[in-house]
Amino acid sequence: MRAFDYHRPATLKEALSLLRKNQDARPLAGGQSLIPALKLRLAGPPALVDLGAIEELRGIRIDSGTLAIGALTRHSEVASSRDVAMSIPALARLADGIGDRQVRNLGTLGGALANNDPAADYPAAVLGLGATITTNKRAIAADKFFTGLYETALRPGEIITSVAFPLPKRAAYVKFRNPASRFAIVGVFVSEGAGTVRVAVTGAANCAFRARAMEKKLASGFTPEAIARIKVPPDGLNSDLHASAEYRAHLITVIAQRAVAAALAGK
Amino acid sequence: MNAPLIGQSIKRKEDYRFLTGGGQFTDDVTLAGQAHACFLRSPHAHARIRGIDTTRARAAAGVVAVFTGDDLARAKVGGLPCGWLITGTDGQPMKEPPHPPLAQGKVRYVGDHVAVVIAETLNQARDAAELIEVDYESLPAVVQAADARKPGAPAVHDAAPDNTCYVWALGDKAAVDRAFASAGHVTTLEFINNRLIPNAIEPRAAVASYSRADDAYTLYVTTQNPHVERLLMTAFVLGLPEHKVRVIAPDVGGGFGSKIYLYAEETVLTWASRQINRPIKWTAERSESFLSDAHGRDHVTRAELALDKSGKFLAMRVTTTANMGAYLSTFASCIPTILYATLLAGQYTTPAIYCEVTAVFTNTTPVDAYRGAGRPEATYVVERLVETAARELKMDRADIRRRNFIKEFPYQTPVALLYDTGDYDATLTEAIKLADVAGFEARRKEAEKRGKLRGLGYSTYIEACGIAPSNVAGALGARAGLYEAGEIRVHPTGSVTVFTGSHAHGQGHETTFAQVVADRLGMSIENVDIVHGDTGRILFGMGTYGSRSIAVGGTAIMKAADKIIAKGRKIAAHLLEAAETDIEYERGIFKVAGTDRKKTFAEVAFAAYVPHNYPLDKLEPGLNESAFYDPTNFTFPAGSHICELEIDPDTGQTRIVNFTAVDDFGKVINPMIVEGQVHGGLAQGIGQALLEGCAYDKDGQLLTGTYMDYAMPRADDLPFFKVATRETPCTHNPLGVKGCGEAGAIGAPAAVINAIVDALGPLGVRDVEMPATPERVWRLIQSANKK
Amino acid sequence: MGIAVSMTVNGKAAGADIDPRTLLVHFLRDQLRLTGTHVGCDTGQCGACTVHVNGRAVKACNILTVQAQGAEVVTIEGISRDGELHPMQSAFRDHHGLQCGFCTPGMVMNAIELVQNHPDPSEDTVRAGLEGNFCRCTGYHNIVKAVLAGAAAMKR
Incomplete structure (x- = not known):
């Protein structure tokens, strides 16, 4: 790890002021991606602004048909929350499958979204539920948030404060895991809400994306069979040691069908 | 308590310390004044080193020393040896290109050792390593075994232009060819046996120190065979007298083969500890382990x-x-x-x-x-x-x-x-x-x-x-014996300490070897302690690999136990005023056959160490026996x-x-x-x-x-x-x-x-x-x- | 630049002035000499460094010491009392859930918190719960048995 200055503000306001003053500083949330990157010297910011002490960024609440989760809420808190289990059980199960237990005890929703790892789970849920990401400056629709490999619509000095998930009628997330990292090779989040169906795919491309052809088919019949014949083109999909683009394309259809089946079964 | 112990699932003696955080692994060792080492490794699979500029690194905060292959060459540090000579079908010995601990002239794989930086703290060593400037001329690389002998493949070593170490064969080719020619059915398969990375969960580590006062070295290192490590390092690489180097393999967190070998890191550390007259610690990062622990199969x-x-x-x-x-x-x-x-x-x-x-x-x-x-x-x-x-x-x-x-x-x-x-x-x-x-x-x-x-x-x-069997291994090219050594020290009150040349890094020898000894000597297992992994305490050893420990190391201990009993019988015969041939030993008791006259093992041990009534004219005092065992x-x-x-x-x-x-x-x-x-x-x-x-x-x-x-x-x-x-x-x-x-x-x-x-x-x-x-x-x- | 940190480790106050890049595991090992917590990798996967921070199992190699400012930290050295093993430690011994002992402290620390959250775990829950802890010696067979037995013992 290279040397850095460390700040631990107690309020959001203080954090934003520190980030304004230190243009190259990195916000530190749970650190479960950032700290390994620092250790391997893949990243070396001159300063870290630790958001861990900012209580106002934590918490889970349901109001007016949405589930709002504070950006600093840890994966294990989402996984074990009664409110999440009652409103969007698929989200609780997704959170319970991120990384491993120890990672879930530190990793946060906001950190995962801001990092936008191409194989992360939360982007699939945010996109698959049509959530709204609130920052200190504005509200960003999920469809506008994930812009590329580790890239988001966030601007310098902008911090995610919370995420609002509309409550679906049913939803599910199924992940086919990389045998080494256990990140998603392909993860598919499906939801059926008031008049809308969403299918979001993670792990397969440079960032999470919606499978619109599948959404269209599922809108006229929310069954696994409805999408069984969809052939996803491999163009633009990731190809690596663990899975070729062709294999990932195939898996998207298989895993999406399983997600639909799971949503129907309430699993 | 003296029931037969062989075949019993006795709970392990070593577990308490591991379960409470009391294990002592190499990285847990901290010596006063110790500095920290970071190895600069090659980012290229194959490259010529045109030059290495360490000026900025040497000047960096906290840096104690920086050494490169040239420094080692000047000090006449040798190459890392190979312990087994294979002779090819052409009757020629295998090709053994030099293996310098720090690269000289060329790097030959990603992770090859280029320089070592020694600093007050590990962070300072790593920071300084980033300041070393190496001028590499990148060369084409050959990676897959199947490509190594193809025409035009880059040569890894000048000494083996066709990348061939040896071509070796076993068996009767003519007889095999004849059998195939007339066979009713032939099954053919072609496959790759995949290369693996051992991944013991404890990364390799070493702490080397040199004492000017007695001109001696101590090396704590993650090894499966400390005596072999010492022999290879002193005799073949550093040219040091063996009795001036103590190698300690404390608790070792898994080996699976990867900790048998003499590696560059501990060799360089041992040498450097004298150069800077300070202890030095190095512990592999896992990403270094992937690059530098010997791989398997392929x-x-x-x-x-x-x-x-x-x-x-x-x-x-x-x-x-x-x-x-x-x-x-x-x-x-x-x-x-x-x-x-x-x-x-x-x-x-x-x-x-x-x-x-x-x-x-x-x-x-x-x-x-x-x-x-x-x-x-x-x-x-x-x-x-x-x-x-x-x-x-x-x-x-x-x-x-x-x-x-x-x-x-x-x-x-x-x-x-x-x-x-x-x-x-x-x-x-x-x-x-x-x-x-x-x-x-x-x-x-x-x-x-x-x-x-x-x-x-x-x-x-x-x-x-x-x-x-050492003679068989020797005929096949082994450059070392493959016996094992053991020693049993009986203390005056009858408990025993057993010293074995085998090394446990998960195998539970502290329990199984104690079972063997306690069973043989007929005593409680609590009265037997096993010591391993220290050339300063154990007479000799070939270490643990190839599922050899109980068969070879265990037998050496058995032989030592039998010597203890044999001497004990002589002592008991004296104490009981009987003929040695009449003394029977069973479950901790020496007794005169057919009588109730007896002496316990502890009484005999006491007599050996307090020899007031003792056949001093015929027998040395003390009860301590060692044995070597070479399997047949x-x-x-x-x-x-x-x-x-x-x-x-x-x-x-x-x-x-x-x-x-x-x-x-x-x-x-x-x-x-x-x-x-x-x-x-x-x-x-x-x-x-x-x-x-x-x-x-x-x-x-x-x-x-x-x-x-x-x-x-x-x-x-x-x-x-x-x-x-x-x-x-x-x-x-x-x-x-x-x-x-x-x-x-x-x-x-x-x-x-x-x-x-x-x-x-x-x-x-x-x-x-x-x-x-x-x-x-x-x-x-x-x-x-x-x- | 040094930063003053203070926390409670195994029930005792601990503090130091440290370089902010010091990982919690290095603070525990190097400053407090609590060497039972081990480092087995540099990417946060192997779990040999698992400790409890405010009652949660975390990887001490994946958290800065400064992030644990004011926290209650418990390490493998802090779970037995007066030489008496914690039921989970005893279960590991009774079921031969350890061989080389290197992954063991992290394994035990994770298992204890796993059981605190799942007092009656199934085999599948245990296997999934150990995802973040690598063992190269045991094939996990006896570790899973030990955690199941440890869970039963912790209820008593």
Whole structure:
């Protein structure tokens, strides 16, 4: 790890002021991606602004048909929350499958979204539920948030404060895991809400994306069979040691069908 | 308390310290004034070093010293030696290019050692290492074994322009060729035995210190064999007197072969500790371990089995290219030869076998022994051939094995080994029962209804352990003896400390060796402590590898115990005023035969140390005996493994449903510990078959350089194993033991792959490459569906 | 630049002036000499460094010491009382759930918190719960048995 200055503000306001003053500083949330990157010297910011002490960024609440989760809420808190289990059980199960237990005890929703790892789970849920990401400056629709490999619509000095998930009628997330990292090779989040169906795919491309052809088919019949014949083109999909683009394309259809089946079964 | 201890699942003596954080691993050692080392490693697979500028690094905060290969050359530090000379079919010795601890002139693999930075803190050492400027001229690299001898391939070493270390052969080629010419059926397979990275969870580490006061060195290091480490380092590399170097292997967190070898890091640290007159610590980062721990396996093989129409094996012909990596690691040369070709008879009476092995250099991390070392590769060859042949001849897979099993012992194989004992039918029969093979067809049909393809595969393996009769090993090229040493020190009040040259890094010797000694001497196990891993305390040792510890190290201790009893009998005869020949020893009591006159072991020990009433004219005081034991033959553990698995045809994902292992390790000292050894070996074998594969890109960059890309078996990848043992005692050591450490890793890969091929057989699949990743399996299913 | 940190480790106050890049595991090992917590990797996967921070199992190699400012930290050295093993430690010994002992402290610390959250775990729950802890020696067979037995013992 290279040397850095460390700040631990107690309020959001203080954090934003520190980030304004230190243009190259990195916000530190749970650190479960950032700290390994620092250790391997893949990243070396001159300063870290630790958001861990900012209580106002934590918490889970349901109001007016949405589930709002504070950006600093840890994966294990989402996984074990009664409110999440009652409103969007698929989200609780997704959170319970991120990384491993120890990672879930530190990793946060906001950190995962801001990092936008191409194989992360939360982007699939945010996109698959049509959530709204609130920052200190504005509200960003999920469809506008994930812009590329580790890239988001966030601007310098902008911090995610919370995420609002509309409550679906049913939803599910199924992940086919990389045998080494256990990140998603392909993860598919499906939801059926008031008049809308969403299918979001993670792990397969440079960032999470919606499978619109599948959404269209599922809108006229929310069954696994409805999408069984969809052939996803491999163009633009990731190809690596663990899975070729062709294999990932195939898996998207298989895993999406399983997600639909799971949503129907309430699993 | 004095009940027989052999065969009891006694809880381990070492567990309390590990469970409470009281273990003392190398990285836990902190010496006063210690500095920290960081090795600068090559980012290139192959490059000429035009120059190294260390000026900025030397000037950086906290830096104590920076050394490069030139510094070592000037100090006449030698190269890292190879301990086994293989002589080729051309009668020439293998090529042994120099292996400098810090690169000189050229780097030959990604991770090769370029310089060491020593600083007050580890962060300062790492910061300064980034300031070293190396002027590299990048050169083309050769990575895959199959490419190493192609015309135009870049030469890794000038001394071996065709990248060939040796071409070696074993067996009667003419007889094999004749058998093939007239065979009723020939089964042929070509495959790669995948390269693996050992991944002991404790990374390698070293703390070296030098004392000017007594001109002596102490090295704490993660090694499986401290005396061998010391011998190689002092005699061949640093030119130091052996008695001035103490090597301590404290608690070591797993080895699996990777900690047998003399590595560059501890060698450089030991040398440098004198240069700066301070202790120095180095601990590998895991990403360094991936690059610099010796890898395992990496064979490219073509294998053929000739049979008659009835399934009787007539001959086997095997051609293997083995990747040595960029340099010869300590035992690299003997793994694909002596520990591989000699095992190709397996459990069978195949009358003629010929194996030719070409060892090649490539621009990759050196390859050496990894759990099983040659024997897993041999078993894979034999057991894949046998099962494929059975399928081709439409024979039952157990029947074809039974038809060819060796049934009479001793048995001389056509590949140099003399099996002393075994009962292969018995282990197979029990495995078939335990795995409920009879119910498999019903389970397969049930799985089919759930859309899953279920398969079952066998592997009936043999291994040669108890390494080794030194004269045999010497004739085969070993440059060291392979005996073991032990010492028993009886204290005046009758408790004992046992010193062994074996080293435990998970095997539980502190318990099993104590069981052996306590049982032999007839005392409570609490009164026996085992000491290992310190050249300053133990007379000598060859260390722990090749499942040799109980067979060779245990026997050495037994011999020492017998000397203790023999001397005790003399003392007791004096104390009891009887003839020595009348003294019997049983369960801690010396007594005059046929009388109730007796002396306890403790009374005899006390008399030896307080010799007021003692035959001082005939006998030295004290009760301390040592022994060396050189085995007369290898031991031959063998067993039957049966794997049952399910494949999801939509994703290609394989899940092990059942894994059964019935092994014959000879006499079992502690069944709990033996079963644990089997479990661990199975996990590594299953890991090789399904998950683990070291991959390089075409330029020699390691693609599987972290746990993000190298798939380690996790708890949810594996089932509970069904494990049982049968005992046909080894005939040539007093304990009747054979060794158990590697069996799981040896037998499992073929069982898993045979099961996958069984599941996919109906689709026309006859082979799958290891590791059988979901995509590989899915592709096989896809191409079968297209046919 | 040094930063003053203070926390409670195994029930005792601990503090130091440290370089902010000091990982919690290095603070525990190097400053407090609590060497039972081990480092087995540099990417946060192996779990040998698992400790409890405010009652939660975390990887001490994946958290800065400064992030644990004011926290209650418990390490493997802090779970037995007066030489009496914690039920989970005893279960590991009774079921031979350790061989080389290197992954063991992290394994035990994770297992204890796993059981606190799942007092009656199934085999599948245990296997999934150990995803973040690598063992190269045991094939996990006896570790899973030990955690199941430890869970039963912790209820008593």
